[in-house]
Amino acid sequence: MVIDQKKMQSLSDRMVEAEVKGRSPWADARRRFFRNRAAMLGLTILVLVTLFALFGGALAQWSNEELDFSVMGRVAELGAPSLANGHYFGTDNLGRDLYARTVQGTQISLMVGIVGAAIAVIVGTLYGATAGYVGGRTDQIMMRAVDILMSIPYMFVLILLLVMFGRSMSMLFLGIGLISWLDMSRIVRGQTLSLKNREFVEAARATGVSSFRIIIRHIVPNLLGVVAVYATLLVPLMILTESFISFLGLGVQEPLTSWGALISEGAGTMNYGTLWQLAFPLFFFVITLFGFFFVGDGLRDALDPKER
Amino acid sequence: MSDLLSVRDLRVTFSLRRQGAMPWARPTLLHAVNGVEFTLRAGETLGIVGESGCGKSTLARALIGLVPASGQAEWIDGRDLLALTPRQMMAYRQDIQMVFQDPLASLNPRMNVGQIIAEPLVTHRPDLPRAEIRARVRAMMEKVGLLPNQINRYPHEFSGGQCQRIGIARALILEPKLVICDEPVSALDVSIQAQVINLLIRLQKEMGLSLIFIAHDLSVVKHVSDRVMVLYLGKVMELASAGALYASPQHPYTQALLSAVPVPDPTIEAARTIVPLKGDLPSPLNPPSGCVFRTRCPRAEARCAAEVPALAGGDHAVACHFPGPLTEAEIARAREVA
Numbered sequence: 001m002v003i004d005q006k007k008m009q010s011l012s013d014r015m016v017e018a019e020v021k022g023r024s025p026w027a028d029a030r031r032r033f034f035r036n037r038a039a040m041l042g043l044t045i046l047v048l049v050t051l052f053a054l055f056g057g058a059l060a061q062w063s064n065e066e067l068d069f070s071v072m073g074r075v076a077e078l079g080a081p082s083l084a085n086g087h088y089f090g091t092d093n094l095g096r097d098l099y100a101r102t103v104q105g106t107q108i109s110l111m112v113g114i115v116g117a118a119i120a121v122i123v124g125t126l127y128g129a130t131a132g133y134v135g136g137r138t139d140q141i142m143m144r145a146v147d148i149l150m151s152i153p154y155m156f157v158l159i160l161l162l163v164m165f166g167r168s169m170s171m172l173f174l175g176i177g178l179i180s181w182l183d184m185s186r187i188v189r190g191q192t193l194s195l196k197n198r199e200f201v202e203a204a205r206a207t208g209v210s211s212f213r214i215i216i217r218h219i220v221p222n223l224l225g226v227v228a229v230y231a232t233l234l235v236p237l238m239i240l241t242e243s244f245i246s247f248l249g250l251g252v253q254e255p256l257t258s259w260g261a262l263i264s265e266g267a268g269t270m271n272y273g274t275l276w277q278l279a280f281p282l283f284f285f286v287i288t289l290f291g292f293f294f295v296g297d298g299l300r301d302a303l304d305p306k307e308r
Numbered sequence: 309m310s311d312l313l314s315v316r317d318l319r320v321t322f323s324l325r326r327q328g329a330m331p332w333a334r335p336t337l338l339h340a341v342n343g344v345e346f347t348l349r350a351g352e353t354l355g356i357v358g359e360s361g362c363g364k365s366t367l368a369r370a371l372i373g374l375v376p377a378s379g380q381a382e383w384i385d386g387r388d389l390l391a392l393t394p395r396q397m398m399a400y401r402q403d404i405q406m407v408f409q410d411p412l413a414s415l416n417p418r419m420n421v422g423q424i425i426a427e428p429l430v431t432h433r434p435d436l437p438r439a440e441i442r443a444r445v446r447a448m449m450e451k452v453g454l455l456p457n458q459i460n461r462y463p464h465e466f467s468g469g470q471c472q473r474i475g476i477a478r479a480l481i482l483e484p485k486l487v488i489c490d491e492p493v494s495a496l497d498v499s500i501q502a503q504v505i506n507l508l509i510r511l512q513k514e515m516g517l518s519l520i521f522i523a524h525d526l527s528v529v530k531h532v533s534d535r536v537m538v539l540y541l542g543k544v545m546e547l548a549s550a551g552a553l554y555a556s557p558q559h560p561y562t563q564a565l566l567s568a569v570p571v572p573d574p575t576i577e578a579a580r581t582i583v584p585l586k587g588d589l590p591s592p593l594n595p596p597s598g599c600v601f602r603t604r605c606p607r608a609e610a611r612c613a614a615e616v617p618a619l620a621g622g623d624h625a626v627a628c629h630f631p632g633p634l635t636e637a638e639i640a641r642a643r644e645v646a
Contacts, residue, residue, distance in 0.1 A: 020455075020457050020458050020460065020461060021460055022420050022421075022458075022460040022461035022462045022465060023461075023462065023465065024418070024420065024462050025417055025418060025462065025464070026418075198413055199408045199409070199410055199413040199414035200413065200414050200415055200416040202369075202374060202408070202414075203406065203408060203414050203475075203478070204416075204427065205374060206372045206373070206374055206401070206405070206406050207401060207405070207427060207428045207431055207432075208397070208398050208401035208428075208431055208432065209427065209431050213431075217416075217419075218416050221416075221418040221419075222416070222417070222418055
């Protein structure tokens with residue numbers, strides 16, 4: 001048999017090659033995600049909306065507090081969107097620049113959504129993973145506490161909180177944060193229960209790895225797929241909740257604004273021929289929710305290929 | 309040779325609650341391991357065999373402290389492992405490691421090989437610098453027959469046999485004295501089984517390990533073990549050197565087990581006599597009185613239901629009132645019933 005010297009050489013080169021790079025499950029998921037058209041469209045929308053929130057203010061010719069006295073009182077005739085007077089999205093009923101207001105509302109709504117989801121992810125994951133991993137009586141007590149909190153009609157409590165302690169952003173964050181982690185902790189606990197009897201967790205326990213490190217190194221990384229999917233679906237839910245509260249007039253207060261507040265104002269003047277006051281905030285609201293849902297779906301498909 | 313581990317009267321009892329039972333209702337007790345006794349000498353391999361549900365894996369998990377157990381397990385230095393607090397146990401965990409049954413399931417899919425093998429080292433020797441840990445991991449990978457340059461790969465990129473090698477490397481990185489192998493090869497192909505077993509035997513010689521080798525494949529156990537212990541319903545039936553046990557089994561259960569081993573030779577296979585066992589394994593929730601094997605034993609008598617046979621007989625210990633080879637008549641009777 002003739003041995004191909006060149007081939008043998010390349011084989012031996014490959015054998016001694018310094019450290020082959022591994023393909024982690026995360027890298028696989030990323031590849032699948034980037035191949036998903038709908039998810040990429042959603043991600044593009046979200047990136048654009050975020051850029052709009054961060055840098056849109058630089059393009060505005062009016063600040064969000066300034067009243068344009070030239071259009072005041074005749075908003076329906078003079079306040080329509082126009083490039084000439086610098087009101088790209090028109091003005092609101094008081095003559096404030098709607099473009100600047102929308103930028104401001106986008107910032108606040110995104111912040112509420114992301115902070116609410118972040119609280120849910122951090123608190124819910126740790127709480128659920130602890131309850132599921134420790135098990136027994138601790139689990140019983142922790143999960144019954146969640147059941148009790150869930151049985152409270154949260155919208156009612158949130159409205160009461162805002163009425164009693166004043167309408168402030170911090171109160172809104174607190175209220176949304178208090179309720180958002182409950183579902184997450186349940187989902188995470190269920191996943192933890194199925195993970196904790198897997199052999200690799202047993203192997204770690206047999207080696208003497210502490211419970212805290214097992215949760216952090218073995219349980220949580222294997223949960224993150226589910227958590228990531230749920231979190232992306234939670235962000236629009238938080239935005240919706242905040243918008244609903246603001247629509248009722250209890251959420252974000254002037255001079256701050258949010259999508260919900262802007263939509264509420266726009267809806268109030270719908271009949272007076274100033275439809276742009278509703279259309280622009282609503283457009284951003286809708287495409288952002290679409291974006292989050294597409295990204296959430298894409299993440300689920302990417303992280304759990306068996307499900308398809 | 310001194311005894312590395314001597315286990316006396318080891319019991320693992322699970323208390324089961326019926327679904328929807330009242331909180332004050334008494335739970336049912338399940339004796340998974342019921343008074344097991346054995347000694348393990350340094351550098352020796354003890355094989356543990358038995359059908360599924362007889363408590364093999366539970367015994368292993370009790371020894372390593374994964375399930376609570378009562379009784380005594382005296383380590384070579386005279387300490388009782390079962391009486392230690394978790395903090396005291398930490399020092400001994402370095403010396404006792406385990407290899408698991410399912411090669412892929414025993415590796416965390418989100419960690420790469422380097423992290424997996426290094427985990428015991430990071431846990432027990434936090435003082436070691438990273439470079440030293442990495443060097444040791446690479447050395448260990450080479451030792452178990454993996455290419456060290458694959459240190460950054462993830463478990464799903466390896467075959468079953470390679471995954472088991474990773475599991476073995478993880479168990480050996482701390483240079484333990486005792487490795488408990490819980491059916492390490494039953495999930496692998498036959499050709500890979502041989503590789504992994506020979507690897508274990510080689511490493512045992514190199515590192516002076518003691519092995520507890522759990523399997524339900526009797527030929528594999530014969531190949532690796534110095535002594536073999538036969539379990540049935542959480543009790544030891546027979547404990548003898550591998551040669552003696554396979555050549556002249558004394559307990560009727562052992563004889564039935566050995567007679568069922570297939571022989572890869574058609575003429576011998578056709579000529580051998582199989583002793584069938586009637587019925588199924590009794591429920592461990594409600595084991596038979598006296599000798600637990602009596603309900604399926606072709607030789608059972610009234611005494612077997614009344615008295616629990618003690619494990620007796622020195623080097624070739626048997627727990628039976630009437631040990632000895634089965635006669636033709638008994639085999640014929642066993643066939644009729646089954």
